[in-house]
Amino acid sequence: MEEPALLQHGRVALRVIHRRDADPLRSLLERNRQWLRRWEATHPSGRGAEPGSVSxxxxxxxxxxxxxxxxGVPFVVLHDGEVVGQLSVSEVSGGALQSAQLGYWVSEHVAGRGIAPIAVALAIDYLFHELGLHRVEICIRPENTASLRVVEKLGLRAEGRRDAYIHIDGAWRDHDCFAVTREESGGTLLGRLS
Known part of the structure; x- marks a missing residue:
């Protein structure tokens, strides 16, 4: 897959992750330990280090x-050029499926400023218009009100709950699934935020 160019709208941008982002991301994860712990994937065996505690x-x-x-397409989220989070596109499927899953997080110090909805819209518009995908899915823990607001602002369709779907913060957790197709997007998700 060809590396995408910088995706930007106003003060928010997505840039493909590079090796030079490892230290800033580790530092950001360490500072946001309490903020992010409830939403981070963990290994069911209990093995593995906390994000931010290792390289x-x-x-x-x-x-x-x-x-x-x-x-996959791994991005860092930028605000005024500063790395403030991460957005990862995974499970990119071609063939008859033409779909992907999307996950994201932003630092607590920039939460509530509309950065996450713009970043998600930029990513989905890229997936539909540059990669030609048909469907994008986001799964969110039902307790994660901040992330639920993101999909609400973007008008993603609720598809239901996946019980015990992902091992998060030490246990199998339910997730609510939201999706959008290229046809449903009306041309651009970014336009829904205007």
């Missing part, structure tokens, strides 16, 4: 590998 270099390498294989 992010292996994670960045893995994400870059997914990009080269065409199975």
């Amino acid at each position: 992010m270099r292996p994670t960045v390498r893995l994400l870059r590998r997914q990009l080269s294989l065409g199975s």
